[in-house]
Structures are given as C-alpha cells and as structure tokens.
Amino acid sequence: MPSPRLRPADTGLRVAAVLACALLAALPAWAAKRAPKPAPAHAAPAPPMARPTPFSTGPVAATAPAGWTLETKPKAERGTRYDLVPDGGTIILRARADGSSASLRHGLFADPKLTPTLRWRWRTERVLQGAELGRKDREDSPARICVYFDRDPETMSLKERTRLKLERTRYGNRVPTAGLCYVWDNTHPVDTILDSAETPFVAMVVASSGAERLGRWQALQRDVVEDYRRAYNTDPPRIIGVSVAADTDDTGESANTWFGDIDFVGTPSR
Template structure:
C-alpha cells in the first residue's frame, strides 16, 4: 500500500528527533551518529550515575569545598594528563589537537582546530554538586565565518561546557523520550542538559542562545574578540542553570557529571587556536 500523508509526517518527525539526538551527543564528543571513542580507552563515560537529587534544595547550604580538576599547570608538556580524555566520533576524519605547552611562564592546555572537531572531557565523581566553575582562557585565532545561530556556522575558538546529570523526571514527555532514545541508540550516558560558555566574534557578551542542533544545550557568550589576552572566568552554576533551564531548575541544581573543553572549526572548514588554564570547581 502507498504511504499516507500522516505516514510521511511521522517519518519527518522521527527524522528530526534523530538529528537532534545526534547533536546532543556531539556536545560531549560526537558530531555524528555512532558511539563515542576516546584515545585512552573505548567510549567516553560521563558518569551519569548520580544518586537521585532531593526535590528541594536544603534550607541551609553546606560549606563549599574547592575541587581542582587534574591541573594543566602541574603536567609536563605533551599529552593532556589523565583523566582528561579526548572524545569524538570515528566518522570525523579530523580531530582538534590538544596538548600541554609552556606559555607566559606556565603550563597550559593548547587547543588547535583545523577544519576539525573534538572535546577534551574530565569526568566527575557521581553526585557532585558544583556551585561554581572557574577557569582562565585566551584565543589567538578566532574562527572565520562562525555563526552560532546556524548549523553551518556552529564553530567556536574556545568552549567550556558543564554537563549535568539532570533527572529525566524534570523533562517534558517529549524530551524524556528523545533522551532515552538517544541513550539507547548512541550513548547510554548521554547528558540531559549542558551549558556551554563560548567565545564568539559576532554575538555580544552576555548573549544566551540554544545550540543550533538541540535546545538541550544552552550557550552563553562570555567574550568577544580580544585575541592574545588571558581572561579569568568564574561562573555561578546555580544562577546560570536557572537562566538556561528555568523549568528544570525548579528542583534545584542537578549534579555535574563532567566538564568539557573544546575548540572546533569543522563546519566552517577554517582554523582556530586557543589556550586554557586550570579548571576549578566549588562543590557542596
């Protein structure tokens, strides 16, 4: 029998959902369908096995503790220190290169993108409630032709992403279905929410926008231009999560599963160069 108009509509809807799922997976390391791979071992795990979060935030927050992710400043030059892991897809021929170099009297992470894509990801212990994320960064070569409002221009010279272990119960029925399907098809530890802090040449600092491929990733532009200079950043994750995901934030700040750093230029086919200093968290 021939396909009805309803059948065609359903097929288009399923196709759109599948495309969005692939792009959600890309934030943590895969730009295309398929399982993630790492340099050190097989697929990247993002530790989305946290215990269930309380329905309400505690009346009196616990004292904050500082957690330094494995620092670049104390690592020798060469490959990034474990447990930082490269995450990408085998279908991407060119991968952004990450290494530890000496710059301005310190050891820092260098990210070199050449029509390439990859993330460098640091997993966290399950049920880590991080309230503040701090780091320093600089760019020496921006992405020519980048436009974060379009899929064809979705490239950045520097990106820092917070990947949250958001309980699926906080999502709409449609989002729950898409995340569960994505975990079944692509990655069982696919994050349900992510905030990416980015450096962009066009959008003004302070601009919030959804990723061009999926609204489960929200981006905040922190810097514009200013090449060759170091900048220190310190972000209130509770406030930023509430701004990025106002409905989902009503249950409190979810656990942080991982932090990802990246530079990419695969969509524009250009190049980018950036540097990152140590990344520090404050936790409850």
C-alpha cells in the same frame, strides 16, 4: 678606731637582703614567661573547591593529564589536536583546530550549591568569521568549556525523553541530559544564552565575544547556578563532568586556543 666586727646574725640578714633583691629583679621576667601567650590568629578557612585534574600538573607534550579523555565528534572528518605545553612557568593545554572537532572530557562530581563559581582562563588567536550560534551547520567556536549536570530524565517531557533515547542510541551515553557550554563567540554579546542547534540538552552561554581581547589571557568566572536557572528555569542538579574544545569543523576555519586550569569554588565557610 677599729672597724666594728659583724656578728653572724648581721651577716645572715645582709645575705637575705641580697637574695631578696635578686628575686625581685628576676620576678618580671619569670612572670612574663609564665603568662599565657595570646592565641595565634587563625587564617580564614579556604572556600570549598572541586576541580578536574589541572592541566598544570602536566606532563609536557602529553595530550592531557590523567582523567581527561579525548572524544571525537561523530562524522567529523578531522579531530582537533591537544597537547600540554609550558607557558610562563606553568603548563597549559593547547588546542589546534583546522576544520576539525574533538573535545577533552573529565568526569567530576560536585554540588553546585557548595561550589557554584566556575573559574578558568583561556586565550585564542582569532574568532571564527563564519560561526553562528543557533545554526546547526555553523555552531563552531574557537574556545569552549562545557559543564554537564545529572538531570533526571523522569523530570523531562515525553518528547524530551524520546529525543534523549534516540540520541543516546546513535551516540552513546556521552549525550548529556543537561549541559552549559561557555563559548567565545564572534558576534553575540557576553551573557547571551541560546539553545544549542545540535541538541536540546545543551545551552550555549557566551562568556567572551569579539576580537578585542584576542591574543591575551582572559581570566573568567561564571555562576553556574544562575546560568542554569536562566537556561532551564530550575535549580541545577549535581555536576557530573566538564569538557574543553576548539571546534571548527562546520566553518572549516582554523584556530589555536590555550586553556589554563579549571575549578569550581564556593564561599568560605564561617
């Protein structure tokens, strides 16, 4: 029996059916491409930060990175030596004190309300057996980081203003109106705060103590707002500088100390 001959109308219907099936099969993929993509997850905002030029920026063998200034202590016979050295894939600051005193200072403008947490790390080989905080002829430390504040002299008593004027006449504007010096002490417990025996405009804060962690890195952080309140009974003004030092001129002892980068951070903004 001969096959039935397709009419043109039947052929058109079959072609239309095939095209319709192909379109339906491709529809899910097309719809997936056209569907709105989910918004990428945003990383948490970084906390605010203020920092002096990091020691890790080098260069190796220099005294310090750009921005740091060497300051010698008045009447000190010898100055502490500083240089940048490699350590574990980064660059750190080395301080070598031998009956000597000098500091490295860096200007810095920061709002302690925004960046209240001071972070740093240090390592030293020995504590100073003859050091004694609060005693003018023994106030040495193998490791020291100071934070300076822009305290308005008009808020001081007449006695303090007179003392400030006298000290700045002798030593220049390097004399701060207010400072916190974080030290590695030999005897006082951590968190001890004492007035400096050398100047009434600096408070000494014990950040590390004793010989237990000698030779090992310590990563530390301090709330400068809280420490300033404890030392001065008021909220701190803006930060205007920092310094690092290894100081042994009073005791005549020797110390080798290493400092990592220093920064001030706050809490992440929401």
